[in-house]
Amino acid sequence: MSDDPRSPVETVARDLRAAAVRDRQRRLLVFAGDRDAGIDAAYDALAAAGFDEAADGDGDANEATDGNDDTDEDTDRDGDDEDAVTIVTTREGFRYDRVDPVHAGELLGTTRDAVVLDCHEGFSPNALGRVVGAVDAGGLLVLLTPPLDEWPDRRDEFDEGLAVPPFSVDDVDGRFRRRLVATLRNHPGVAVVDVDEGAVERAPADDPGLTLDYGGRRPAPPTDAAFPAAAYRACLTADQGHAVAELEALLDPGHAVVVEADRGRGKSSAAGIAAGALAAAGKDVLVTAPRYRNAREVFARARALLAAPDLDALAGAGPDPEHPRTLTSTSGGRVRFAPPPAAATLPEDPDVVIVDEAAALPVRLLARFLDAPSVAFATTVHGYEGAGRGFSVRFRDRLGDSGLAVSETHLDKPIRYAAGDPVESWAFRALLLDARPPVKPLVVDATLDSVSYRELDPETLLADEHRLREAFGLLVLAHYRTEPDDLARLLDAPNLTCRALCHDGHVVSVALLAREGALDADTRRRMYDGGRIRGNMLPDVFTSQLRDEAAGVPVGYRVMRIATHHAVRSRGFGSRLLDEVEAELGTETDWLGVGYGATPELLRFWDRNGFDTVHLSTSRNDTSGEYSALMLRPTSDAGRDLRERHDRWFRGRVAGVLSDPLRDLDADVARAALGATAGVSAPDLDDRGWRIVVDSSYGPGLYSxxxxxxxxxxxxxxxDPGSTGLDPREERLLVRKVLQGESWDAVADELDYVSTGQCMRALGDAFRPLVDRYGTAFAHDLRGRYEK
Known part of the structure; x- marks a missing residue:
């Protein structure tokens, strides 16, 4: 093709690039067919579009932005002379920067003039979601795909990952790719070339786009600005300037600021500018995000501001000068990073906390940042990084009740590319990044009598885009981290099924279920011997960790996610949905189960719905900082046998676990988890044991x-909750001192006793009603000695 100066590849590439540069947007180019032919076509296209000069170092890597120097200040380039073109592929030997698809996350927070994504091998929806945002204005996203008509029917490594035992890859469908192909063939701004035939299948119409207008790209500082003027000169849009002005509130304790934006609007840059200004004012600013790479832009902008000539306030950057995790100011202020679980402890008492990509963190963890003197939450509304509506719906009530003065700002003006960018809208559509539940008026009148129970099978969802967006939008709200891969799993994974309650045709409550168990002897043996068996979370834990090889025999459904529309929560819809699921699926399965980051509220919900605690994980989730609870609700005799033996084992070992690996488990989580067990642990004490307990509770005996x-x-x-009149503080005392073995001084301080002595006396008092309920005749007779 490249020998013909009028080849369709070169022509379409030049036309797309010209349109992208003209409109300050991006374009998408698909090369469908043989992989080698597609790679050759990509090289020809990049050369024809003028990217070769930048890749070879002979031209300006920022040419695609019209040479407007202003845009370079917010392109998220890391300052390490990144290549203008990146190819994401498993193959070696490219003159362009190459990233393996499994490491596509390295492109998050960076900018490229062009990205080539090889979809033939190692492709996943996540990889696509990660690379889309890296393409700069005037740039091209290039996809190398199999022939589009054949692609949905081909099976690759991603499909093999969906084929969890006992299913095989032949059971995996191609619905996600059928839908993806349809978007490639009808979305604006997308060109498709059949490289096998050397023909352009689709060339997008040359519709003019919207030219990016910064309008006040250097917004003047407010007349009463507390931040230095350099902070406002660093802003590219009026939106950014307004966000920075709102963030000035963090200078004083008692404030919370929420900054929301779609990707590419400069949200992280605004947070970084504010962080630098706060540090220049002598404040200690703690920054956290799901991963450091999510916060790199915050540090880049903070560093640039501190180093600005008229501030000259940068005293140090370390430990890695290229990607620093601590910036120090000449004023004594600093900007420092900590991962979320560590940051939630507010180490070294920061003056301000900035949480970037807050929607990608669980609500319970976010709530812990409300104890900071002042805090900012910056979050992506739609995009790979997280689901902003989930943050809005699930966290706003807690934020409002925090006692902090709350202000909000939203950035609408795109910075990286112009409004109406077709690649952005295509990614939202193809990956459902902007999926949302039905609007409130459509479901607010729903009642338990008005809803109907429905199976949302994948074919129905594929055929009904509206229903798919509503269901997936609710599932997004059910979890702090929903990724594009989850959409493919919903549509294609043979072990997943979806059920919902609908009101007037709209989804009110939805549950995503994973079929687990029914594993053959060889698979169970491999699992018992330490082999990883995909997609069978509960049988895997029971077998590999708890050493129960028979746990993989019964079949059940694990509730992966369950969500109810925020307009009708606390009306019993979740419980009704679980009951309907059991009524339908319980006759063909042995159990319903669930595994999740344990909180007191969630443990109580599952307990009320007949699920019993059978395990607590002994390590925390790296992102949420929570321990996981596993719970079962049996639906057959085999399920009851599974539940009963694991309940018995759990109660038999939990005291030792709480005193060692779970010594830092939240006392209320422990209370709720133990209260949700199916059985009661009898004390089983001899007379000597009861003598110590009674003498210590009623007389001069010693607990130690x-x-x-x-x-x-x-x-x-x-x-055996509710069996006595102990109040929550007394039960926390039982957990922290008796089960977890914490020191008397630490327990007294944590539970607000006025002294260690009072705490010790409170423990004796708490055991008196326990002696009354559980004590033997000997114990009761001994108690009578002290009651005379």
Missing amino acids: THPEAFRRVALAHLT
């Missing part, structure tokens, strides 16, 4: 002479 006796009695109560 036989802690194990107290542990058994405490466990009996906590697995």
Whole structure:
């Protein structure tokens, strides 16, 4: 093709690039067919579009932005002379910068003039979601795909990952790619070339786009600005300037600022400018994000501001000068990074906390940042990084009740590319990045009598885009992290199924279920011997960790996610949906189960719905900082046998686990988890043990002479909730001192006792009603000695 100066590849590439540059947008070019032919075509297209000069170092890598120097200040380039073109592929030997698809996340927070994504091998929806945002204005996103008519029917590594036992890859469907192909063939701004035939299948109409207008690209600082003028000169849009002005509130304690934006609007840059200004004012600013790479732009902008000539306030950057995690100011202020679980402890008492990509963190973790003197939450509304509506719906009530003065700002003006960018709208559509539940007026009148129970099978969802967007939008709100891969799983994974409650045809409540178990003997043996078996989370934990090889025999459905529309929560829809699921699927399965980051609220919800705690993980989730709870609701005799033996084992080992790996488990989580067990742990004490407990509760005996006796009695109560009149603080005392073995001084301080002595007396008092309930005749007779 490249020998013909009028080849269709070169022509369409030049035309697309010209349109992208003219409109300050991006364009999408698809080369469908043989992989080698597609790679050759990509080279020809990049050369024809003028990218070769930048890649070879002979031209300006920012040419695609019209040479407007202003845009370079917010392109998220890391300052390490990145290549203008990146090819994302498993193959070696390209003169362009190459990234393996499994490492496509390295492109998050960076900018390229062109990105080539090889979809023949190692392709996943996540990889596509990660690379889309890296293409700059005037640039091209190039996809190398199999023939479009054949692609949905081909199976690759991603499909093999969906084929969880006992299913095979032959059971995986291609609905996600059928839908993706349809968007490529009818979305504006997309060109498709059949490289096998050397023909352009689709050349987008030359419709003029919207020219980017910064309008006040150097917004003047407010007349009463507290931040230096350099902070406002660093802003590219009036939106950014307004966000920075709102963030000035963080100079004083007692404030919370929420900054929301779609990707590419300069949200992180605004947070970084504010962080630099705060540090210049002597403030200690703690920055956190799901990963450091999400926060790199914050540090880049903070560093640039501190180093501005009229501030000259940068004292140091380390430990890696290229990607620093701490910036120090000549004023004594600093900007420092910590991962979310560590940052939530507010290490070294920061003056301000900035949480970037807040929607990608769980609500319970976000709530812990409300204890900071002042805090900002910056979040992406639509995009790979997280679901902003989930943040809005699930966290705003807690934020409003925090006692902080809350202000909000939203950035609408695109910076990286012009409004109406077709690649952005295509990515939103293809990956459902902007999926949302039905609007409130459509479901607010729903009642348990008005809803109908429905199976949302994949073919129905594929044929009904409206229903798909509503269901997936609710699932997004059910979890702090929903990725494009989850859409493909919903449509194609043979082990997944979806059920919903609908009101007037609109989804009110939805559950995503994963079929697990029914594993053959060879698979169970491999799992028992330490082999990783995909897609069977509960049988895997029961078998590999808890050493129950028979746990993979029964079949069940794990509730991966369940969500109810925020307009009708607390009306029983979630419980109704679970009951309907059991009524339908319980006759063909042995159990319903769930595994999730444990919080007291969630444990109580699942307990109310008949699920019993059978395991607590002994390591925290790296992002949420939570321990996981596994719970079962049996639906057959085999399921009851599974539940009963794991309930028995859990109660038998939990005291030892709480005193060692779970010594830092939240006391209320422990209370709720133990209260949700199916059985009660009898104290099983001999007369000597009861003598120590009774003498310590009613007389001069000492707890320290036989802690194990107290542990058994405490466990009996906590697995038998409501059996006595203990209040929550007394139960926390049982957990923290008796089960977790915390020191008296630490427990007294944590539970607000006025002294260690009062705490010790409170423990004795708490055991008196336990002696009354669980004590033997010997214990009761001994108690009578002190009651005379």
